[in-house]
Amino acid sequence: MREDEKNQIITNSQKCGLSVSEYLRMLARGYEPKPLPPIQYNEMMELLYDIRYALGDYDAPEAIAVLEETLLEMHAVLAPERRKDNGHHQNLARQGQLEARH
Numbered sequence: 001m002r003e004d005e006k007n008q009i010i011t012n013s014q015k016c017g018l019s020v021s022e023y024l025r026m027l028a029r030g031y032e033p034k035p036l037p038p039i040q041y042n043e044m045m046e047l048l049y050d051i052r053y054a055l056g057d058y059d060a061p062e063a064i065a066v067l068e069e070t071l072l073e074m075h076a077v078l079a080p081e082r083r084k085d086n087g088h089h090q091n092l093a094r095q096g097q098l099e100a101r102h
Contacts, residue, residue, distance in 0.1 A: 031080040045074065 013023035015035040026033050052067045 026080060030083045032083065033080050034078050037078055041078075045071070048074075 009023065010020055012033070013020045016023060016033040017036045018026070018033060023033055048067065048071055052064060052071065055064050055067065
């Protein structure tokens with residue numbers, strides 16, 4: 001491995017908040033790690049989850065559904081994508097149900 005390739009791997013792993021080993025393991029398993037979002041993203045997600053769970057105390061199924069879809073879309077932006085043989089990507093955030101943050 002050339003020095004510039006090694007440095008790029010180190011830089012990319014740091015941007016993703018992963019060790020070099022974990023970054024390489026994800027790549028080897030077919031995932032494409034994404035860089036960490038700015039700190040404000042986490043604060044915003046916390047607030048949206050708080051709102052979602054507060055809505056559970058009210059009869060607001062439509063509002064909850066819209067908020068859950070928004071949360072899934074936001075997760076999808078940052079979730080690692082698994083490369084498929086056909087060249088398309090499958091976003092891991094869309095594979096399952098909305099997960100609780102706790």
